[in-house]
Amino acid sequence: MPRARRVRWEFTRxxxxxxxxxxxxxxxxxxxQAVSEIKAVARRDPALAAEGAVLFLxxxxxxxxxVDSSSGAIGxxxxxxxxxxxxxxxxxxxxxxxxxxxxxxxxxxxxxxxIPYIERLGxxxxxxxxxxxxxxxxxxxxxxxxxxxxxxxxxxRGFFHGTTACLSALFRAGRYEEILALVEQDRLRFWxxxxxxxxxxxxxxxPDEAIAYAEASRGLNVSPIAIAAAxxxxxxxxxxxxxxxxxxxxxATRGTSFLATYRALARKYPRTPPEQVLRDLVATTPGDEGxxxxxxxxxxxxxxxxRLANQAxxxxxxxxxxxxxxxDRRPEFAxxxxxxxxxxxVEGHGYQITGADVWSAYANTMKAAEKAGRAGEVRDRIRRLxxxxxxxxxxxxxxxxxxxxx
Numbered sequence: 001m002p003r004a005r006r007v008r009w010e011f012t013r014x015x016x017x018x019x020x021x022x023x024x025x026x027x028x029x030x031x032x033q034a035v036s037e038i039k040a041v042a043r044r045d046p047a048l049a050a051e052g053a054v055l056f057l058x059x060x061x062x063x064x065x066x067v068d069s070s071s072g073a074i075g076x077x078x079x080x081x082x083x084x085x086x087x088x089x090x091x092x093x094x095x096x097x098x099x100x101x102x103x104x105x106x107x108x109x110x111x112x113x114x115i116p117y118i119e120r121l122g123x124x125x126x127x128x129x130x131x132x133x134x135x136x137x138x139x140x141x142x143x144x145x146x147x148x149x150x151x152x153x154x155x156x157r158g159f160f161h162g163t164t165a166c167l168s169a170l171f172r173a174g175r176y177e178e179i180l181a182l183v184e185q186d187r188l189r190f191w192x193x194x195x196x197x198x199x200x201x202x203x204x205x206x207p208d209e210a211i212a213y214a215e216a217s218r219g220l221n222v223s224p225i226a227i228a229a230a231x232x233x234x235x236x237x238x239x240x241x242x243x244x245x246x247x248x249x250x251x252a253t254r255g256t257s258f259l260a261t262y263r264a265l266a267r268k269y270p271r272t273p274p275e276q277v278l279r280d281l282v283a284t285t286p287g288d289e290g291x292x293x294x295x296x297x298x299x300x301x302x303x304x305x306x307r308l309a310n311q312a313x314x315x316x317x318x319x320x321x322x323x324x325x326x327x328d329r330r331p332e333f334a335x336x337x338x339x340x341x342x343x344x345x346v347e348g349h350g351y352q353i354t355g356a357d358v359w360s361a362y363a364n365t366m367k368a369a370e371k372a373g374r375a376g377e378v379r380d381r382i383r384r385l386x387x388x389x390x391x392x393x394x395x396x397x398x399x400x401x402x403x404x405x406x
Contacts, residue, residue: 007045009052011037015059020067024074027067031060031074035081042088050092053085054102058109061117069115078117086124096134103128103138111161122164123192126172135172142166143178150185150193167196176200191222195230202234210234228252236268245269250284258285262295274299282308290314297322302333309340316341316350316361323364331372338365342382348391358399379404 011034020027034056042049060078067074089102106128110121129135142162149160170179179200183193194217201210211231218227228251235244249269255261258281266277278299282292290312296305309319319341326334341361344350350357362382369378383404389397397406 007041007048007052009037009055011052011056012059015056015063017062018066019063022066022068024067024069024071027064027074028077031077031081034060035084038085038088046088047092047094047098050089050094050102053088054105056085057082057106057118057121061109061113061115064117065115075117079120082118082120082124086121086127090124090127090130099130099134103134107162107165110165113161116161119161122162123168125165126168126170129169129172132173135169136175139166139169139173139175139178142169143182146182147185150182152185152187164192164196167193171196171199171203174203176204189217189219191217191226195226198230198234202237207234207238207240225252225254241269241271245272250280258291259295259298262292262299275301275304278304287312293322294318302330306333306336306340309337310343313344313347313349314340316344316353317357319344320357320361320364323361323368327364327368327371331368334368335365335372335374335378338362338368339378339381339385341365342385342396346385346389346391346396353395355399358396362400362403 011030014030015034020030038049038052038056041052060081064074064078069075092099094102106121110118113119125138126135129138143166145160146163146166148156149158149163151157167179167182170176170182177200179196183197186193194213198210198214198217201207201213211234214227214230214234218224228248232244232248232252235241235248249265253261253265253268255264262278262281265281266272266274269277278292278296278301281295282289285291289308290310291314293305293309293314296302296308305322308314319337323334323338323341326337338361342365345353345358345361365378365382366375369375382400383406386397386400386404387406400406
């Protein structure tokens with residue numbers, strides 16, 4: 001008999017019950033390191049990596065029980081980790097008995113998840129089952145309790161941590177009509193449950209009914225972004241790309257920055273011209289047009305970038321960097337960016353602005369102006385701009401006044 005493979009997991013030393021204090025950043029770093037360690041092992045031994053992933057999911061919630069989760073950052077990190085390690089567990093080439101053991105261990109960890117941090121694991125239960133047969137067996141195991149939990153009878157109904165796991169298993173087993181019947185019992189119209197009915201209707205080849213069902217789920221405490229994302233996914237899967245873009249794409253797509261949002265949308269709709277994507281996104285943020293300056297610049301839409309930078313407040317430091325970076329290659333654009341930076345500085349915009357920031361905006365603007373052969377004209381424009389300053393204690397005037405003879 002071959003010897004069982006072993007690995008000394010580094011993350012197990014750190015992920016002990018109550019191992020982390022209240023600060024979230026060290027915990028987030030350790031979560032990411034654990035996932036990286038598991039992924040590294042997966043490249044040479046997928047089954048061993050999956051065992052480590054199960055171990056991580058068993059340990060992560062108890063280890064984080066004292067971490068301050070009010071910002072949502074640690075929860076987001078764990079959710080991303082769950083997505084990564086679920087894929088490793090689901091794809092591991094192991095025997096049915098090994099997988100059954102993993103599922104039992106994960107079920108116990110999910111049931112004991114008091115905070116909870118691995119609640120979202122239930123959404124992937126069908127994936128973890130890997131086959132319709134295993135998923136159907138788990139659905140049979142859970143469906144009776146779910147039926148009571150969603151019952152209209154107040155004596156029977158209540159919270160059951162395995163509801164989404166059951167719905168996920170039913171979906172993987174192809175038991176779509178049962179999902180519809182179960183969720184219809186829920187008088188609270190809870191979106192995380194109704195979402196499975198939306199998926200079931202789509203899987204049954206009824207996309208318009210699925211969208212109508214999702215739209216009917218809108219309301220208090222339901223994320224409109226989640227609704228839009230579900231509807232967009234259905235239309236894209238049905239090949240109705242133009243409709244998906246027009247009806248849901250702009251509402252459904254969110255990134256960690258304005259540029260990230262543009263990139264996410266452009267990836268989904270590669271045939272839509274960049275100018276249109278940008279224009280449509282800008283229209284969704286009235287009053288914040290200036291924040292799309294960097295996106296327009298990255299796309300090479302320089303005239304549009306300057307128009308946006310002057311339409312609404314834009315971070316002066318971002319504009320100053322553009323003036324610096326494009327001073328040689330596109331001096332006219334750099335001059336306009338620098339002038340916009342000085343304008344917003346004069347009007348009091350910018351975060352933690354120092355004298356050095358003001359000097360940088362001025363110096364980079366003038367350097368570009370000299371390159372463009374406009375030094376005298378641009379210096380006069382800056383002088384008039386600074387002379388018009390009325391904000392607070394005229395900070396920009398105090399910095400540049402002597403240079404501009406003010």
